[in-house]
Amino acid sequence: MTNKLERLQKVIAQSGVTSRRKAEQLIIDGKVKVNDEIINTLGSKVSESDKIEVNGVPLEKEAPVYYMMYKPRGVISSVKDDKGRKVVTELLGGVTERVFPIGRLDYNTSGILLLTNDGEFANLLMHPKHEIEKVYVAKIKGIPGNAELGQLKKGVKADRDVLKAVKYNILSTDKTKNTMIIELTLHEGKNKHVRRMMEGLGYPVMKLKREKYGMLTLQGLQPGNYRSLTPKEVKQMRNEAIKIVE
Missing domain, CATH: 3.10.290.10 (RNA-binding S4 domain)
Known part of the structure; x- marks a missing residue:
């Protein structure tokens, strides 16, 4: 402030x-x-x-800070865990501000995770109806056909939700191991969205990574690493979210 x-x-x-x-x-x-x-x-x-x-x-008055982490598998997207598992804030060596993750990545999911102490920025990015585009890469068990893959854009029923992908792209298939690697683009981010969507089709996810969040990518980061967002990146993410919400 x-x-x-x-x-x-x-x-x-x-x-x-x-x-x-x-x-x-x-x-x-x-x-x-x-x-x-x-x-x-x-x-x-x-x-x-x-x-x-x-x-x-x-109210503690801290200057707003914004970080992007390459979250590794086996870490909780939280500031604390009642089961004693490692949480993402433990990976932020040298960060003194009270930051928290924007949204979540599952325990066994890796990839881009944003952290901040700016609640307004976090709520803007997590707007319930119009979330910023996110790109995931999933390795799945089985090789679905075109008709099944087309269902991803129409919507897959899972519990009380209808889970959709905006688009998908097949990266590779391995008929010997009966697996496929597929890129999925989402606009919304419901709980375990990709995993539940693929399981709803009968193709469980074996490995999952979020590779893109808006205009941000993992370029230059290794699992467990993080960096500050530049002022330009913060402005771009804020403007993208505002444009979508409006």
Whole structure:
């Protein structure tokens, strides 16, 4: 946050505490204090010097940071795990800010994972109806035919969901091992989307990697490595998400 005045709900969302919409509800419910005074009017503005409390907890004012990680398999996309498994934040050596992952990659899925302390940015990228394009590469057991592959774009029923791919591209097939490697492009990101979609067709995923997130790729990173996003990349991702949502 800079020295200029910012809307209170925006400052709360940027801190990573919650989304802007939930921050607005907290304000309405009288759960937010500024300089020890309850603020329940939307549109109130604050400066960097103001003391803000949400549900009695002081808001920590950190400069926003943005990282891209090549998440390896066998790591949880979380800041903690009640089963004691390794979490992605343990791989961020030297990062002092309280960052969290934007969305998830399954325990056994590798690839691009974004982390930030900017809650507003995270919620923008995870907009429930219009998510940024993501590209996955999956190795599957079995070799589906054209009719079955066409079902990916029409939608595959899994539990109460209909899971779709925007497009697909067959990278290779191995008739001896009865496997296929396929590239899948998604716009939405439901829980275990690719795995459930392929299992719904009868072709379980053996290995899965997210290779692209919007305009970001894994170029230059090895599993377990991470880097800061450039200001230009942050701006491009934000603009892409805003354009999609609007």
